[in-house]
Amino acid sequence: MRRRDFIKNTSLGLVATLQIPSVLAKNETILGHNNKRYRINQRWSQADVSQNPVNDCHEMVQDQKGRILLLTNETKNNVLIYDKNGKFLDSWGTEYPGAHGLTLFNENGTDVLFICDNNRHQVIKTTLDGKVLMQLEFPKETGKYEKPEEYIPTETAIAPNGDIYVADGYGKDFIIQYDHKGRYIRHFGGRSDGPEGLLNAHGVCIDARDKNKPSLIVTSRQHNAFKRFDMEGKYLETIALPGAWVCRPVIKGDYLYAAVLQSNSRLWKESGFVTILDQQNRVVSNLAGSEPTYTGDTPDEMYQTIKAFKYPHDVCVDDEENLYVAQWNSGKCYPYKLEIVH
Amino acid sequence: MKKILFLCTFLCCNFALYTQDLFQLAPPMLQYESSFFEKKAMVTIKFAQKNTQIHYTTNGKTPTKNDPIYTRPVVVKNHLTTVKAKVFGEGYLPSEAVEVCFYKQGVAITKVEHTKPHKNYLGSGERTLIDQKGGDMGHSNPTWMGFLQDTLMFTLDLAKPQKVKSLMAHVLISQPTWIFLPEKIEVYFPDPITGTLKLMATKALDATTKVPENATQAVVLDLDNHLKTKRVVVKIYTLTHIPEWHDGKGTLGWFFIDELMVY
Numbered sequence: 042m043r044r045r046d047f048i049k050n051t052s053l054g055l056v057a058t059l060q061i062p063s064v065l066a067k068n069e070t071i072l073g074h075n076n077k078r079y080r081i082n083q084r085w086s087q088a089d090v091s092q093n094p095v096n097d098c099h100e101m102v103q104d105q106k107g108r109i110l111l112l113t114n115e116t117k118n119n120v121l122i123y124d125k126n127g128k129f130l131d132s133w134g135t136e137y138p139g140a141h142g143l144t145l146f147n148e149n150g151t152d153v154l155f156i157c158d159n160n161r162h163q164v165i166k167t168t169l170d171g172k173v174l175m176q177l178e179f180p181k182e183t184g185k186y187e188k189p190e191e192y193i194p195t196e197t198a199i200a201p202n203g204d205i206y207v208a209d210g211y212g213k214d215f216i217i218q219y220d221h222k223g224r225y226i227r228h229f230g231g232r233s234d235g236p237e238g239l240l241n242a243h244g245v246c247i248d249a250r251d252k253n254k255p256s257l258i259v260t261s262r263q264h265n266a267f268k269r270f271d272m273e274g275k276y277l278e279t280i281a282l283p284g285a286w287v288c289r290p291v292i293k294g295d296y297l298y299a300a301v302l303q304s305n306s307r308l309w310k311e312s313g314f315v316t317i318l319d320q321q322n323r324v325v326s327n328l329a330g331s332e333p334t335y336t337g338d339t340p341d342e343m344y345q346t347i348k349a350f351k352y353p354h355d356v357c358v359d360d361e362e363n364l365y366v367a368q369w370n371s372g373k374c375y376p377y378k379l380e381i382v383h
Numbered sequence: 384m385k386k387i388l389f390l391c392t393f394l395c396c397n398f399a400l401y402t403q404d405l406f407q408l409a410p411p412m413l414q415y416e417s418s419f420f421e422k423k424a425m426v427t428i429k430f431a432q433k434n435t436q437i438h439y440t441t442n443g444k445t446p447t448k449n450d451p452i453y454t455r456p457v458v459v460k461n462h463l464t465t466v467k468a469k470v471f472g473e474g475y476l477p478s479e480a481v482e483v484c485f486y487k488q489g490v491a492i493t494k495v496e497h498t499k500p501h502k503n504y505l506g507s508g509e510r511t512l513i514d515q516k517g518g519d520m521g522h523s524n525p526t527w528m529g530f531l532q533d534t535l536m537f538t539l540d541l542a543k544p545q546k547v548k549s550l551m552a553h554v555l556i557s558q559p560t561w562i563f564l565p566e567k568i569e570v571y572f573p574d575p576i577t578g579t580l581k582l583m584a585t586k587a588l589d590a591t592t593k594v595p596e597n598a599t600q601a602v603v604l605d606l607d608n609h610l611k612t613k614r615v616v617v618k619i620y621t622l623t624h625i626p627e628w629h630d631g632k633g634t635l636g637w638f639f640i641d642e643l644m645v646y
Contacts, residue, residue, distance in 0.1 A: 070406055070474065082402040306412045329406075331431035345409040346432035347475065 071382055072349060074333060077296070077317045077326035079364060079379035081349055085127040086375030093118050093132055098367035098376055100143040100289070101357035104152045104169060109357060109365055111376060112143035112156065119156075120171065125359060127378065133171035137161070142208075142244075142289075146199040155197040155205070162189035164197055164207055177207065180217045182225035196289050198245040198257065200272065206257060210243040216259060218274065229274030230259060237276035240264050244289020248297075250320055258290045258297070265305060267297075267322075280322045284342040285330075287316065293358035295320045300353035300366060301330065304344040311351035312344065315366060315379075328364075328379065350377075407476040411437050411453075411468050413483050417526075418518020418553070418599070419642055424459040424485045428468050435472030445469065445480050462487035486551065486601065488515055489646040491542035498536050504529025504639070512537070517641030520597045522557055529562075530621065530638045537617040537643060544575075544613040549646045550584070550604045552617065555639035557597040558629065563622040563636035564590040570604050571616040580616055583607055590636065591626040599641075615645055 071078050088095075096115040103109055108130060111121040119134030120143075134140070139160025146153050153174065156165045166175040179192035186192050195210030203221025208214075214232040216239075219225055230239045241262035248269070249255045256277060257270045267280040267290055286302040297318040304312040314330030324333035324340050329349040334341045351371035356364050364379040411430035418424075428437050437453035438446040446469040457466055467482040492513045500506060506528035507514070517526035541547075550570050555562050567587050571580035584604040622636030 070403060083404060084402045304409075307409070312409060331429075332433070334431065342412070342429075344412055344429075346430060346435075348407045348409055 070347065070349070072315075072328040072347065072379065073317070073326040075325045077328075078382045079328060080382055081328075082127075082378045082380065083374075085365070085378035086123065086129070087127045088121060088123070088129040088375060093121055093129060095121065095373055095375060097369045098354065098371075098374075099141050099369065100355040101365050101367050101376060102143055102145040102154075103357055103359050104145060105147070107360060109359065110143065110145070110154070110169075111367060112137075112140050114138060114140045115373075120154075125361070125363070131170075137165075142194065142196040144197045144199060146203075148203070155199065157194040157196055157207070159193050159195070159211055162192045162194070164194050164205070175223055177205070177219065177223050180207075180209075180215075180225060180228065183215065183217060183228045185213060185215060185228065185231075195242070196244040196260075198247050200247055200255075201249070204272075206245050206247075208242045208245040208259065210241055210260070210262075214239040214242040216242065216245060216257070216270070216274065227274055229270065229276075230268075234264075236279060237268070237270075239268065243287075244299075246290045246292055248290075248292055250292065250295060258292075260287055260289055260299075262286050262288070262302070267299075280318070281339050282316065282324070282343065283340060284344050285316055286313075288354055291356050291358060293362075296325075297322075298356045298358055298364065300356050301327075301343075302352050302354060302369065304330075306342065306344045311348070311371070313350045313353040313368075314343075314345045314347075315350070315353055315356055315364070316343065405474075405476060408432070408435060408470045408472055408478040410478045410481040411470050413466070413468065413481055415483060415485075415518075417516045418483060419486050419488065419515040419644070420459070421488045421515060422460070426457045426459065426466050426483065428453045428457070430470050432470075432472070435470050435475070437468055437470050439466060439468040441466055443467070459485045460487075483518070484601070486553070486642075486644060489551070489644040490545060490547060492539050492643075492645060493542050494540040495643065496538045498530065498532070498534075500528040501531050501637075506641075512640060512643045513539070515642070517553065518599060520555070520557070520599065522555055522560060522562060522639050526641045527555060527639045528641070530640075531635060533621055533623050533635060535619040535621065535638065537619070539615045539617070539643060539645060541613050541615065541645065544611045546608050546611055547606055547615065547645050548608050549606055550615060550617060551642075551644040551646070552602045552619070552640060553642040553644075554600055554602060555597070555641070556594050556600060557639075558594055559597075561625070561629075561631050561637050562639050563625065564588045564600065564602075565619045565621045565638055566590050566623070567620040568602060568604060569618040569620075570606060571618065572610060572612040573614050573616065575613075583610075590622040593628065617643065 095113040109123045118132035119137040122131040139158040142157030144155040164177040179189040193211035196208040198206045205219040215228045216230045217228045239261045243262045244260040269277040284305045288300040291298045315328040317326040329347040352369045354369040355367045414427040438450045465484045469480040470478040507525040570584045621638040625631040
């Protein structure tokens with residue numbers, strides 16, 4: 042190619058760049074509201090689909106080294122490990138057909154994982170590279186269960202003293218508390234429409250934002266609410282989130298983040314979004330969802346506004362306040378990254 | 384040729400650099416008391432997303448950007464008015480359209496007697512089918528009555544003897560939850576002296592075709608407008624054999640109804 046041709050071609054190329062349809066134009070969508078607004082990157086994962094496929098992407102956590110761990114029910118590799126830029130680093134696990142809940146706990150300086158497996162009806166504690174350390178079977182000590190099939194754990198939360206709280210979110214909706222060695226302490230919650238009752242107790246977390254009064258926040262997904270209990274299982278309050286099928290609560294800094302599987306107004310139509318609450322439990326931002334407004338103390342019904350997600354299932358917040366969103370039943374897509382806009 | 388290749392390279396680079404798809408807006412949320420009204424109905428349309436506009440129509444056509452922008456609740460006064468809404472916004476693909484149809488109350492019905500519904504879906508009392516309430520898709524909502532038997536009878540007593548043009552039954556289709564259209568609906572007038580039922584209209588329905596989305600349907604039967612009657616009897620034959628393609632194949636289909644109207 043002669044130089045003149047090159048220049049001509051280049052300019053043509055530039056013209057094309059400027060005139061390309063809006064699909065490609067630099068017209069980015071920023072999701073969210075107030076001080077929690079994000080730029081979504083749907084091509085974050087650099088994993089090779091032929092080598093490291095995913096099925097449902099259920100939950101994600103960040104370890105001490107800053108790596109992002111993803112749990113999927115694809116038994117070719119149940120755990121995928123990434124760096125924050127989406128570079129695939131490692132994978133392990135073929136024994137978790139019902140891989141659902143993934144919780145990371147810093148145990149005296151060492152990161153350990155707790156996996157809830159829906160199909161195995163077990164909670165499995167492992168090292169970061171997949172070595173099994175402990176297995177919790179179905180909680181017959183509670184007197185509420187006769188066989189493993191009745192118990193379908195979805196999530197765990199680990200207290201600073203090592204106590205393990207398991208949410209039986211697809212089973213009988215009890216929260217079962219064990220000590221760090223896996224010895225049964227008590228259970229609470231259970232399925233009901235009463236104030237302390239749970240309906241699809243899909244997630245649980247420790248809320249240590251009030252340092253003098255740590256508490257548990259439990260999801261009651263079909264009630265479109267979180268419910269707060271003290272560390273001994275006494276019911277304290279309900280945080281109503283009308284319209285939002287919230288998954289597990291994730292606390293980072295002063296805020297609570299949650300994937301919303303779907304909107305009540307459009308059930309089973311890929312109507313999910315992500316919600317963020319401040320320390321007063323007020324919704325400050327909905328990513329791909331309606332701008333939060335209040336009538337009194339309760340938010341107005343929330344719903345998806347932008348089809349950026351299908352069925353978000355978990356949010357991981359990294360050390361730089363960026364988010365990673367894993368999705369269930371969404372065409373086996375890898376997680377998205379959402380970078381905070383300052 | 385080289386030029387074309389070069390251009391392609393440029394465009395591809397742009398594709399690769401770009402990390403978002405162009406997003407479609409979700410449909411707006413329609414809120415209304417009921418699909419049935421006496422004098423007027425009101426629809427609130429919600430979509431709390433900056434830089435978007437809701438456009439709506441009441442003429443049955445799919446809204447375009449040339450149709451009115453929604454600013455306040457839409458008031459409906461005419462029978463069989465469909466309100467359709469769609470959201471547009473720069474930088475987004477427009478949403479799908481959503482719609483709701485409104486039915487004006489027909490002649491006054493004083494009482495309805497009918498086959499007992501299933502114990503789990505009793506509706507909200509003896510006026511459930513003539514209370515002007517309903518029109519949503521949630522089958523467990525008490526505006527709906529659910530039945531699981533093959534033949535159902537509904538007897539409507541009108542306020543006074545009169546000529547009537549048609550009967551409307553508002554029913555639910557939710558095949559994933561085993562709720563189907565009925566196979567056939569018949570309307571009878573009783574003979575004023577003997578009480579013998581006289582068949583006035585019959586309508587066969589296609590109950591077995593797959594309907595992917597849940598829907599409500601107003602089934603209308605035209606009647607002879609020359610005879611006066613004080614009573615209208617409706618006989619509904621539900622789907623006796625769920626088709627092969629469905630999990631419930633061979634068994635009885637559920638039937639759900641929330642309103643009966645006479646015009």
